[in-house]
Amino acid sequence: MSKDCIFCKIVEGEIPSKKVYEDDMVLAFHDITPVAPVHVLIIPKKHISSILDIDESDAENYIAKIHLAAKKIAKDLGIAENGFRLVNNCGDAGGQTVYHIHYHLLGGRNLSWPPG
Numbered sequence: 001m002s003k004d005c006i007f008c009k010i011v012e013g014e015i016p017s018k019k020v021y022e023d024d025m026v027l028a029f030h031d032i033t034p035v036a037p038v039h040v041l042i043i044p045k046k047h048i049s050s051i052l053d054i055d056e057s058d059a060e061n062y063i064a065k066i067h068l069a070a071k072k073i074a075k076d077l078g079i080a081e082n083g084f085r086l087v088n089n090c091g092d093a094g095g096q097t098v099y100h101i102h103y104h105l106l107g108g109r110n111l112s113w114p115p116g
Contacts, residue, residue, distance in 0.1 A: 037108025
């Protein structure tokens, strides 16, 4: 855990969140500034700054679990059938604003491409 990371503080329960999924490795919660009717953030409980910091063990464990969680959440929130987007921003130019790897699960409307 990183003591200055907002997502680590959410994992630790220091900052409240509206959780939609939790297991031993992954936490998912509603984004506080949603850009779609469904906008959930999915994070590993372990502090990993970005995709560039993932090692083989992280990929096999945390990243796999995040994808399985995304599948379950999409089904549970009713967006799996019509489609959804799973996005990860990496680095400043990629739009990453919190340096704790996270995925945005977006759905509930038609999403345009390119995204921005």
